[in-house]
Amino acid sequence: MKVQNNKAWWLVLPVFLLVAFSAIVPMMTVVNYSVQDIFDPATRYFVGVDWYRQVLQDPRLHDSLLRQFIFSACVLLIEIPLGIAIALCMPTRGRWASLCLILMAIPLLIPWNVVGTIWQIFGRADIGLMGWALNSLGISYNYAANTMDAWVTVLIMDVWHWTSLVALLCYSGLRAIPDVYYQAARIDRASNWAVFRHIQLPKLKSVLLIAVMLRFMDSFMIYTEPFVLTGGGPGNATTFLSQTLTQMAVGQFDLGPAAAFSLVYFLIILLVSWLFYTAMTHDDKNR
């Protein structure tokens, strides 16, 4: 006979505890801050959604949100195609393949603030190789003063740092395609473009999904590199969302608005990631 009881819930308990301490409790703390105005532990007032309203109307946040979206879009538009292209060009076997893999992995091993420092020095007009070279070629370049220069430098820095990740993911995806597909394509007289379009790209879809998500999430949360390189300047030109948030939370100690902002920030990332995921897996469910 089948016994009907609720004992099985005990089996869920360990996972629930783990998730509670790793996610739910910290997040609820933030939720708690976001709906109160706290002066000291004894003096606090419930303010409802006031902080959210204030945050959503703050022009400073609108600006950095817009910058953030433009930045992430640029990152994806450059790094994904470039990563695929590099993966396609990488040798498939032999000594050169290993060498390429090592070279590609090096940027990924460098800590964020070191990357920022490298480019900060690299771009300086007096002692930096790139800055000095550009200026002596007659191209005026100064990332500390010129908005465009600062933007391009931050973007190139991110491309330099993270394209390898996309390339390595795609490389592994490409290696997983059985030879017989290429053979069949040759027999069918497919052009190189058709091979890419109808064999390689579809087979890369699952790794590309991972690459797009990772690069979107990471670039949307970028903090250290621009902070080290430009400090968010010139003006606010390279102040992205996380830096605005840090200024608000740690600089001004506005914990209420900062908490509300954090949650909005989190929801945006969640929403956009979900959109990417749905769009890229949409095709599978059809027919």
Next chain:
Amino acid sequence: MAEIRLHNLAHSYSGTPKAPEDYAIREMNHIWQQGGAYALLGPSGCGKSTLLNIISGLLSPSQGEVQFDGKAVNRLSPQERNIAQVFQFPVVYDTMTVFDNLAFPLRNQGMDEARVMSKVHEIAEVLELHPLLHKKARNLTADEKQKVSMGRGLVRDDVSAILFDEPLTVIDPHLKWKLRRKLKQIHEQFNITMVYVTHDQLEASTFADKIAVMYGGQIVQFGTPRELFERPGHTFVGYFIGSPGMNLIDVQRCEGGVRFADTVLPLPDALNQRLAELDGKRLQVGIRPEFVHVWDGAYEDALCARVLHVEDLGTYKILTFDLDGQVLKARLQEDQLVPREQVYLSFPAQWLMLYADDYLVEVAP
């Protein structure tokens, strides 16, 4: 549409082949005539697929030439050779519909849409793919996918040849027979040279007019299914074709014929004359179980053997017996008397083959 000629062809996967064993394909000359339906039959690892890939141009041979209609095509890519090949496991373009899959090779050669449409429908009709035409290829079952793979080969009727590399491996048994019939029909309809690689003798003989049996990187015999059965040119053919395979007995030369242990098998004069030239070679005689004559009772001129066991396979029985230390088999008809402990049998001279170093000793007729 082409005659395919292999001229002094050999291939080795090792860069510096020395011994004959280093070769996947040992030096061979062979002709596949235009419009023929051929099978390439052999066990796994005998070089069948290698040979096929060399013909299609996916692999370039270490020596010798592949000629289409007398022209060497070694330097031409598969695209330029205009050849179709169907692989063992289905290859479909996932993101395309079945229709687009079938149209793909046609569109790649720049055929206009109206003709593409009619060709695709024609081949979909033959392969019964019509209900699936607008489905995405990724959602098909394995045998539907294989039909699509085959369709992509068959849809091009201007090809020099269509090569099949064990195409029915993943197909359900009841569909196999049907698809083989279809291939045969298509062959009759379009008169395209077809080469069909398989390790299954039944598949080979139902599909092909002529079968090339491959063994150890060589084509050891090329003939009709009947020739392969009645006069195996190599001991391997005798063993591999037929179920059970040919009885093979190691023998020594003696007066008037050959002998093993105390048994003497007389040979016809023509063969006896040739025996003298074969000194030093390994001699074997072979006879198919189907051709061993089993007498119903004691018979004076017959050989007497000890019965080991009898297997009943439904429509016929296989008798295993011990003849002077050799374990041999004979096939008994359903209505034939089943011998108990002793059996009297004889080997009709016309079905008794003599092999020297594995190759059939031929006599001028």
